[in-house]
Amino acid sequence: MPVKQTLADLVAIDSVSQRTNAAIIEYLEQRCRKLGLQTRRLAYLDEFGVEKNNLVALTKLAGEPPEAALALVGHTDTVPYDPAWTEATTLTEKDGQLYGRGACDTKAFIAAMLTAVEESDLNSLKQPLALVFTADEELGLFGAKRLAAANALRIQHAIVGEPTSLRPMRAGKGYCLAEVIVRGREAHSAYPAFGASAISRAAHLLTTFEELAERLKEETHADFDPPYTTFNVGLIRGGTAKNVIPGECRFTIEWRPVPGQDPRRVLELLSDAINVERRRDADFQGEIEAGRTDTGFETAPDSGLVRLIESLTGNASGTVAFGTEAPQMIELGAEAVVLGPGDIRVAHRTGEFVPVAELQQCVEILRQAIGHYCH
Numbered sequence: 001m002p003v004k005q006t007l008a009d010l011v012a013i014d015s016v017s018q019r020t021n022a023a024i025i026e027y028l029e030q031r032c033r034k035l036g037l038q039t040r041r042l043a044y045l046d047e048f049g050v051e052k053n054n055l056v057a058l059t060k061l062a063g064e065p066p067e068a069a070l071a072l073v074g075h076t077d078t079v080p081y082d083p084a085w086t087e088a089t090t091l092t093e094k095d096g097q098l099y100g101r102g103a104c105d106t107k108a109f110i111a112a113m114l115t116a117v118e119e120s121d122l123n124s125l126k127q128p129l130a131l132v133f134t135a136d137e138e139l140g141l142f143g144a145k146r147l148a149a150a151n152a153l154r155i156q157h158a159i160v161g162e163p164t165s166l167r168p169m170r171a172g173k174g175y176c177l178a179e180v181i182v183r184g185r186e187a188h189s190a191y192p193a194f195g196a197s198a199i200s201r202a203a204h205l206l207t208t209f210e211e212l213a214e215r216l217k218e219e220t221h222a223d224f225d226p227p228y229t230t231f232n233v234g235l236i237r238g239g240t241a242k243n244v245i246p247g248e249c250r251f252t253i254e255w256r257p258v259p260g261q262d263p264r265r266v267l268e269l270l271s272d273a274i275n276v277e278r279r280r281d282a283d284f285q286g287e288i289e290a291g292r293t294d295t296g297f298e299t300a301p302d303s304g305l306v307r308l309i310e311s312l313t314g315n316a317s318g319t320v321a322f323g324t325e326a327p328q329m330i331e332l333g334a335e336a337v338v339l340g341p342g343d344i345r346v347a348h349r350t351g352e353f354v355p356v357a358e359l360q361q362c363v364e365i366l367r368q369a370i371g372h373y374c375h
């Protein structure tokens with residue numbers, strides 16, 4: 001089947017993360033079985049009780065857990081789309097570009113994976129090849145984390161699909177979240193002596209956090225732009241009315257640690273900052289709830305995989321500041337790079353697209369990578 005038709009089929013199956021991905025997994029499983037691959041589904045219920053599936057397809061089931069010399073990895077879920085985008089699930093070609101939700105992120109890579117396998121002579125492969133399809137990447141890499149926790153397979157080399165304009169990305173920052181809750185004491189605002197403002201306390205704490213963010217800039221990783229762990233307070237809410245001294249203030253902190261830095265280190269620094277406030281103000285009440293602490297990843301620039309993909313694409317390797325499933329593949333034993341057709345800057349947008357030429361080039365790159373690692 002032509003790669004464009006496969007992409008059209010995939011885009012036609014709505015697989016927004018909030019829904020079950022059963023339909024797209026069913027399609028992929030059928031396609032893999034037709035190719036003669038052995039498939040394994042790993043189903044789970046997400047936090048809302050919705051069925052989600054990871055799918056692993058292998059040319060041969062060798063070992064338990066099975067081992068693969070090469071794994072091609074694509075996430076099946078997409079971000080939601082605006083209902084006004086009436087062609088979101090109809091792949092539409094215009095001026096050499098294919099439009100549709102997921103066309104860029106990351107169904108184009110999945111279409112290229114299937115086509116590359118179709119165009120390979122699987123009978124002549126000596127080393128096992130795995131196709132890995134995951135759920136809930138966009139919500140927090142939940143599918144890939146489950147695969148890693150279950151040790152569902154072992155992988156020597158992984159190519160993780162994400163739109164990189166076919167540039168191999170050999171390192172990525174991590175992704176972390178924490179919620180900070182600062183408490184005060186509510187009172188009538190006409191009588192401040194009876195209360196303590198949670199917002200004022202939070203403001204003071206935020207100043208300390210800003211200093212911490214400045215200090216993090218000193219721990220540099222030259223291959224990234226910006227070359228340090230970034231820090232953002234993206235949400236804040238506090239207080240109930242203009243004439244009430246606020247009893248509570250909450251804010252959400254996000255940081256993206258450079259690889260090599262333990263994601264929990266920033267968490268410790270935040271805790272230290274709260275302790276400093278406690279020493280300064282005996283009445284201070286604040287706590288941190290850790291959310292995600294996803295680590296970054298880095299594959300050596302002179303690794304065989306990086307060199308191979310550089311030579312197949314003609315593009316020098318780079319780094320990404322967004323989260324990917326590469327760290328989970330590394331947990332499964334892999335050397336990993338992130339690669340895919342399409343530009344991350346158009347991903348998640350209404351009207352996301354993939355250039356036809358990149359889609360077709362990706363098929364050829366993956367076919368050659370299969371030949372390299374599995375023959």
Ligand SMILES: [Zn+2]
Pocket residue numbers: 075105106137161162163
């Ligand atoms: Zn993606």
